[in-house]
Amino acid sequence: MTERAVRFxxxxxxxxxxxxxxKAADLALPGVIILPAGIDQKVGPTRLYVGIARAIAAAGFxxxxxxxxxxxxxxxxxxxxxxxxxxxxxxxxxxxxxxxDWLSRERPQAGVVLLGLCSGxxxxxxxxxxxxRIVGVCQLDGYGYRTGRYWLQYTVERLFDRRRxxxxxxxxxxxxxxxxxxxxxxxxxxxxxxxxxxxxxxxLRAMMSRDVRLLYLFSGQTSxxxxxxxxxxxxxxxxxxxxxxxxAFFPEADHTFSRSVDRRKLTARVASWLTNxxxxxx
Amino acid sequence: xxSFFFGxxxxxxxxxxxxxxxxxxxxxxxxxxxxxxxxxxxxxRSLWQCAEALTARNTxxxxxxxxxxxxxxxRQSEADWMRCLQDVRTAxxxxxxxxxxxQIRVVGHRIGALIAVNALADQPVGLDAVTLWDPxxxxxxxxxxxxxxxxESTRRSNRFRSRTRQYAERDTDEFLGFHxxxxxxxAIKSSRLDVSTLAAMDVRCSLGVSDPSELPEAWLDxxxxxxxxxxxxxxxxxxxxxxxMGRRLIVRPSLPKLVxxxxx
Numbered sequence: 423m424t425e426r427a428v429r430f431x432x433x434x435x436x437x438x439x440x441x442x443x444x445k446a447a448d449l450a451l452p453g454v455i456i457l458p459a460g461i462d463q464k465v466g467p468t469r470l471y472v473g474i475a476r477a478i479a480a481a482g483f484x485x486x487x488x489x490x491x492x493x494x495x496x497x498x499x500x501x502x503x504x505x506x507x508x509x510x511x512x513x514x515x516x517x518x519x520x521x522x523d524w525l526s527r528e529r530p531q532a533g534v535v536l537l538g539l540c541s542g543x544x545x546x547x548x549x550x551x552x553x554x555r556i557v558g559v560c561q562l563d564g565y566g567y568r569t570g571r572y573w574l575q576y577t578v579e580r581l582f583d584r585r586r587x588x589x590x591x592x593x594x595x596x597x598x599x600x601x602x603x604x605x606x607x608x609x610x611x612x613x614x615x616x617x618x619x620x621x622x623x624x625x626l627r628a629m630m631s632r633d634v635r636l637l638y639l640f641s642g643q644t645s646x647x648x649x650x651x652x653x654x655x656x657x658x659x660x661x662x663x664x665x666x667x668x669x670a671f672f673p674e675a676d677h678t679f680s681r682s683v684d685r686r687k688l689t690a691r692v693a694s695w696l697t698n699x700x701x702x703x704x
Numbered sequence: 705x706x707s708f709f710f711g712x713x714x715x716x717x718x719x720x721x722x723x724x725x726x727x728x729x730x731x732x733x734x735x736x737x738x739x740x741x742x743x744x745x746x747x748x749r750s751l752w753q754c755a756e757a758l759t760a761r762n763t764x765x766x767x768x769x770x771x772x773x774x775x776x777x778x779r780q781s782e783a784d785w786m787r788c789l790q791d792v793r794t795a796x797x798x799x800x801x802x803x804x805x806x807q808i809r810v811v812g813h814r815i816g817a818l819i820a821v822n823a824l825a826d827q828p829v830g831l832d833a834v835t836l837w838d839p840x841x842x843x844x845x846x847x848x849x850x851x852x853x854x855x856e857s858t859r860r861s862n863r864f865r866s867r868t869r870q871y872a873e874r875d876t877d878e879f880l881g882f883h884x885x886x887x888x889x890x891a892i893k894s895s896r897l898d899v900s901t902l903a904a905m906d907v908r909c910s911l912g913v914s915d916p917s918e919l920p921e922a923w924l925d926x927x928x929x930x931x932x933x934x935x936x937x938x939x940x941x942x943x944x945x946x947x948x949m950g951r952r953l954i955v956r957p958s959l960p961k962l963v964x965x966x967x968x
Contacts (some may be wrong), residue, residue, distance in 0.1 A: 425708035425709065425775075427706075427708055427709070427719075427775075428708075428715070429705075437705075437707060439775060461749075461952060463745070463748050463749065465775060466884060467745070468745075468880075468881030469773075469774070469780065469881075469882070472775065494748065494749060494752070495707065495719060495752055582799060616888075648859075678881060680878075680881030681878060681881075682883050700764070
């Protein structure tokens with residue numbers, strides 16, 4: 423596998439790393455584009471994307487990771503002017519389209535799989551819904567909708583959680599103020615808004631008609647909207663996914679998969695999904 | 705701006721920022737040595753902005769990732785202190801060769817300052833000046849802070865785990881999402897940014913500090929004897945604060961001062 427630094431987009435403003443499989447390229451395999459998460463640079467949170475990219479490139483898939491305009495090593499967009507400071511990172515500046523164009527030129531025969539965490543997952547869906555070149559989407563901590571079983575599990579867990587009862591009592595007692603206590607560790611920014619369920623269902627149906635494959639992975643940090651495997655399929659029981667939707671739940675992992683054991687499990691899951699879905703059986 | 709892989713077996717990732725076409729003034733070459741772990745993530749864009757600002761002052765700049773960090777080759781577990789020092793020397797050599805400039809300047813940010821000074825202490829040939837930007841002067845102290853932040857960060861994220869797995873992580877080899885092998889921990893803990901080392905290097909020294917209270921007074925007093933150019937930068941990031949863990953270093957308000965420091 424070789425890694426190459428690339429620049430693309432208007433005036434070469436976007437900076438990326440292209441992981442090219444070493445073996446003779448299997449032109450049937452799609453390329454993978456890893457979309458930035460939040461305001462992180464292309465290595466991904468805790469270097470997560472580097473590990474994923476190297477593992478899936480080793481499995482034969484070419485991978486492009488890149489920085490959105492105004493983040494990491496990319497220049498601000500010459501079209502919209504200015505960087506992204508103060509705005510939420512998304513595909514609004516056409517960043518993903520430039521990456522798609524670049525990879526499609528590099529590998530004109532195959533489609534593209536988009537992978538993203540958090541806001542990157544949101545961007546992956548939005549682009550996949552409108553771009554025919556997308557053959558797969560891997561969302562990490564992306565969309566999720568609560569179901570009856572979610573609420574049941576949620577309620578039972580809380581009823582039997584001693585710590586929550588202790589917290590309820592503590593909140594009733596006078597308490598010494600702490601300067602740092604309660605400050606959000608990851609900041610209080612919402613990086614994307616969950617789309618309306620009905621609109622999403624329509625987009626998913628359209629994607630299923632195009633045979634787009636989906637891998638939805640959730641960490642334990644999505645517990646406010648996802649708490650059991652296959653919940654996404656249950657929430658969209660009116661969408662015929664066939665065998666195209668795969669879900670996996672990593673309840674021990676945090677949002678950025680900050681522990682190496684969680685990163686390893688996640689990376690293996692993504693690589694095996696890509697191989698199962700897109701590598702033709704020999 | 706050009707990104708590329710260089711060094712032994714093309715294992716290091718670097719980005720070269722050439723002087724801007726319209727730039728005037730004395731030509732300089734600057735190597736930027738960044739920090740490690742979570743601080744690498746938090747300061748990445750700011751170091752890029754610093755490099756870009758320097759190019760407007762007719763300066764060649766090289767930023768790079770140490771082996772087994774960032775975009776460079778290697779897994780986190782392969783990161784090694786001696787290799788970090790060697791990587792600084794490799795990057796220096798690349799910059800000197802590419803720009804044909806005999807004299808280069810080095811900017812060390814946070815633990816990057818510790819690495820740069822230790823890397824170049826024995827071989828300051830061609831080194832014109834060193835800028836220490838919020839330097840870590842005591843590796844052991846820096847590591848203690850990383851451990852404390854990690855324990856607090858994991859304690860706070862426990863609410864997302866099952867009850868049986870809830871605890872604040874201590875005595876681990878992972879800190880804030882980054883693995884530090886035992887030998888690397890040991891090496892960092894035993895490293896100091898000695899003023900006597902800087903004095904022996906006999907190079908111009910400048911110091912950019914966001915929060916002087918984070919530096920030991922004795923060290924600052926000793927540094928004063930070297931008569932460095934000193935400037936106080938806007939305190940946009942508190943490195944030892946759990947509240948600031950998710951925040952990026954914002955350097956823009958301090959950029960003009962910082963550039964002046966580097967090129968002083």
